[in-house]
Amino acid sequence: MDYAAIVFRTLFFYGLIIIIFRVMGKREIGELSILDLVVFIMIGEMAVVAIEKHDSPLLHTMVPMIVLMALQIILAIISLKSKKVRDLIDGKPIIIINRGKIDEDAMRKQRYNFDDLLTQLREKNIRSIADVEFAILESSGSLSVIEKLKNSGNETKQGDITIPLILDGQIDEENLRRINKTNLWLRQELKKKGYRDIKKISFCSYENxxxxxxxxDEE
Known part of the structure; x- marks a missing residue:
């Protein structure tokens, strides 16, 4: 067995994978999408096979790894410009608890049960569901929690969360329905503020x- 070749390939692919991941951009492990995980696993498996088969040409492994890197970068660029592609690749955040009320239908659609909910609440030091105003299941699978506000008398009161209504010039009809508003209402409110062209708005949110x-950005 050629141990020198194995050591060389190990170091080579170690460096190559670091370069590929740096080029693809920085993301926390908990924020990886399904597509990210698939690409990372495939690249890792290719490297392992190439190290084990030390008599095969390096290019046979380098080419598919670089192709995957290029594909990931292209999809990332497209997703920046298209919310539909972004939702398809990364998924959408789902509100599990809305104003203190658990949405069982949303939980069923995500195959998310009460054990999952309670576990993630405990991890955030939340003792009771009654203390939660909003709980959002992020596309990464993590749970974002907003606790109920408390006044000086230690009594809870309702708060609100930021609701994105426009992203990249596109109106989010689902979020409009969530706050019981219409497309016409949004356009009228924006006109009052001097915004007539929706496509020129990068981000518009509504809170309280x-x-x-x-x-x-205008060039």
């Missing part, structure tokens, strides 16, 4: 009756 609006 207030809008936050950010325009697309």
């Amino acid at each position: 009756g207030n809008f936050f609006i950010d325009l697309l």
Whole structure:
């Protein structure tokens, strides 16, 4: 067995994988999408096979690894410009607890049970579901929790969360329905504020009756 070749290939692919992951961009492990995991696993498996089969040409492994890297970068660029592609690749955040009320239908659709919910709440030091105003199951599988606000008398009161209504010039109809508003209402409210062209709005959110609006970068 040629141990020198094995050591060389191990070091070579170690460096190559680091370069590929750096080029693809930084993301926390908990924020990886399904597509990220598939690409990372495939690249890792290719490297292992190439190290074991030390008599095969390096290019036979390098080419598919670089192709996967290029594909990942292209899809990332497309997803930045298209919310539909972003939702398809990464999925959408799902509100599991909305204003203190558990949405069992949303849990069933995500195959997410009460044991999962309670486990993730305990991990965030939340003792009771009654203390939760909003719980959002993120596309990464992590749970974001917003606790109920408390006044000076230690009594809880309702808060709100930021609801994105426009992303990359596209109106999010689902979020409009969530706050019991219509497309026409949004357009009228934006016109009052001087925004007539929806496509020029990069991000628009609604929270506690207030809008936050950010325009697309103009070249």
